[in-house]
Amino acid sequence: MLFPIFYGIIAPDIATPKSLGAMKTAIGLAAKLDGQLSVAIGALEISVRNTLSSGIVDRVVAEEGQRSRESAKALSGQIADLARGSGSAVHTEILSGSLGQITGQCAVRARIHGLVFAEAGGPSEPLTGALIEPLLFESGRPVIVVPNGFSSEISLSHILIAWDGSEGAARAVWDAIPLLRQANTLEIATVVGEKELDEVPAANALAGMLTFLGKKITVTPLTFDGNTAAGLIKQHAARTSAGLVVQGAYGRSRWSELILGGVTREMLHDCALPVLMSH
Numbered sequence: 001m002l003f004p005i006f007y008g009i010i011a012p013d014i015a016t017p018k019s020l021g022a023m024k025t026a027i028g029l030a031a032k033l034d035g036q037l038s039v040a041i042g043a044l045e046i047s048v049r050n051t052l053s054s055g056i057v058d059r060v061v062a063e064e065g066q067r068s069r070e071s072a073k074a075l076s077g078q079i080a081d082l083a084r085g086s087g088s089a090v091h092t093e094i095l096s097g098s099l100g101q102i103t104g105q106c107a108v109r110a111r112i113h114g115l116v117f118a119e120a121g122g123p124s125e126p127l128t129g130a131l132i133e134p135l136l137f138e139s140g141r142p143v144i145v146v147p148n149g150f151s152s153e154i155s156l157s158h159i160l161i162a163w164d165g166s167e168g169a170a171r172a173v174w175d176a177i178p179l180l181r182q183a184n185t186l187e188i189a190t191v192v193g194e195k196e197l198d199e200v201p202a203a204n205a206l207a208g209m210l211t212f213l214g215k216k217i218t219v220t221p222l223t224f225d226g227n228t229a230a231g232l233i234k235q236h237a238a239r240t241s242a243g244l245v246v247q248g249a250y251g252r253s254r255w256s257e258l259i260l261g262g263v264t265r266e267m268l269h270d271c272a273l274p275v276l277m278s279h
């Protein structure tokens with residue numbers, strides 16, 4: 001049985017081909033985990049109110065819908081070519097609808113997978129990041145978010161666990177077990193001095209629980225110095241050449257919608273390496 005991994009993408013404008021660097025990364029990760037990658041490609045459809053409908057408007061909407069479907073089909077073909085070259089099992093499907101419909105469908109499909117893969121949005125691809133929040137908060141699955149434009153192989157040699165003793169962090173650690181098994185060393189970093197918590201003993205207790213993995217495990221307290229917790233974690237990850245950060249994902253409710261909490265948003269902003277998050 002192959003380990004199931006899900007990847008959702010919004011098809012780019014057909015005149016602006018999407019870089020497949022992150023797709024290569026996802027395929028490489030599937031190979032490491034003996035996994036099967038399922039890719040959902042969203043073809044955006046524009047809808048207009050009947051009061052605005054006219055022959056010209058309807059024609060423009062139909063043409064844009066056709067362009068999006070053609071872009072999605074072309075991307076599916078490119079992914080198939082990459083998969084054949086890698087020897088990995090990759091299944092693709094095309095989803096059509098509004099942005100909200102596509103993100104909702106992706107979140108539902110992700111629920112039956114062991115791991116979810118997503119690319120952070122960037123200035124040139126604003127729609128790319130639109131899937132992150134639905135996948136984090138509606139799929140119930142751990143999500144690996146890679147930086148926008150990321151094209152390298154994810155190194156699992158040294159994995160950094162950002163631990164604060166919270167429910168989200170606990171879920172992330174145990175969701176990440178298939179990845180932790182691939183590591184040579186595990187480092188548990190905890191920020192001390194920011195919260196009224198006795199965090200270092202909790203981190204030491206976690207280290208003891210993870211000894212069943214048979215890995216070298218270290219615990220590193222990071223003293224809060226006025227910087228943000230996310231900033232300290234990112235700096236330490238870069239300093240220790242971590243290949244992956246594992247942490248909880250946090251959200252807060254606004255107008256009955258879940259949005260990224262400050263720490264989560266900062267971890268994803270300008271982070272140079274992949275981050276696995278669970279909510």
